[in-house]
Amino acid sequence: MYVFIINPISGNGKGELVWKRVEKILIDKQTNYKAYYTKDKEHVTEIVKTLDPEIVTACVVIGGDGTVHDVVNGLQSVKIPLGIIPAGTGNDYARSMKIPKGYQLALERILSGEKKKIDILHVGERVCMTVIGIGFDGKVAQLANESKSKKILNGLRLGKFTYLLIVLQLLFKYKPTQVRLELDDVTYEFENVWLIAVANLPYYGGGMYICPQAVSDDGAFDVCIVHHTSKMKLMQVFPKVFRGKHINHSSVTVLKGKTIKVISDIPVVIHGDGEIIGETPVEVTVKKDVLDII
CATH class of the missing domain: 2.60.200.40 (Tumour Suppressor Smad4)
Structure with missing residues (x-):
């Protein structure tokens, strides 16, 4: 199962728009998924901490760098791969990792299942x-x-x-x-x-x-x-x-x-x-x- 964390107000509403289009593809492909809308930063991190690594294939962010930051801080407690479909203002993580801007290509990469390990910066308890x-x-x-x-x-x-x-x-x-x-x-x-x-x-x-x-x-x-x-x-x-x-x-x-x-x-x-x-x-x-x- 893929879990999607959606920030509907990212990019002034782009997050919501992208999710609606992604959801249609998931339904067409009969992909098993669950979606959560963000409320605030603490809410995002707490959602991620409750996910079961035995069930969840990947935690996918639809949003910007701020939402990615909050999700990654939750993923320190549960070892689940991270996927990103950029829908924010800056999208610097996506730019650095050469993630496609288009949601179809970004989703296609995620569903292909190829994994890579990366480093993380730590500042006290924050990453x-x-x-x-x-x-x-x-x-x-x-x-x-x-x-x-x-x-x-x-x-x-x-x-x-x-x-x-x-x-x-x-x-x-x-x-x-x-x-x-x-x-x-x-x-x-x-x-x-x-x-x-x-x-x-x-x-x-x-x-x-x-x-x-x-x-x-x-x-x-x-x-x-x-x-x-x-x-x-x-x-x-x-x-x-x-x-x-x-x-x-x-x-x-x-x-x-x-x-x-x-x-x-x-x-x-x-x-x-x-x-x-x-x-x-x-x-x-x-x-x-x-x-x-x-």
Whole structure:
């Protein structure tokens, strides 16, 4: 049996629309399935925790990265493969894993049954699939989640521009910080740090190619630190992130590791998969081959 977790309001209603079309295919194929609609984040995770691995072939998300995040946190308790049919605004996990945008092809891949193990980022009791953002982009994610314009832009199918608009607004208000990184057995000191992205996958923020070399099954994460640059230079570098060319700039440092502790002179916001998970100081670890995807 396949269990579908549907966020009906993902992508400003796209989740509901996609599910209706997917359900028709399932009925035509006489596929055994059960569907749950999400109510809130805690509800999603609790649903997943009740699933029986002896009965459920895969837990399939129809929604965006936030819904995927909540489902994966539930799947830490029950070992069931994860499938995704993208229906959100950013869909960065789907983009990174080359999951088809079209629901028919995405469903076809899931029903084919091919499995793969991937790594997961851990922050305390929370786990993340894509990127943990610390600092400027944590604040961007926080404002995006609170933004009224996000819903309007989603309705116009321009949701990916929500982050861009907030970046431009926040750029002139945000104050960079002094940071100490303890990466595996090495300590780094950075001044005027704008952001730190700890990446299990290359994309976040609706298509930003933040860590082009990050892969989900190498037992390590990539770290992108943007530091010691002016606001004007940052504005010049920012457009390059959509092509991954920012990593060549002198104000960008890219590292790789398995455990990182981030300590800043003042607390800054942290997001994981676009969901706010706290403030610094924070410790992030990667655990290899802990999630089956299908």
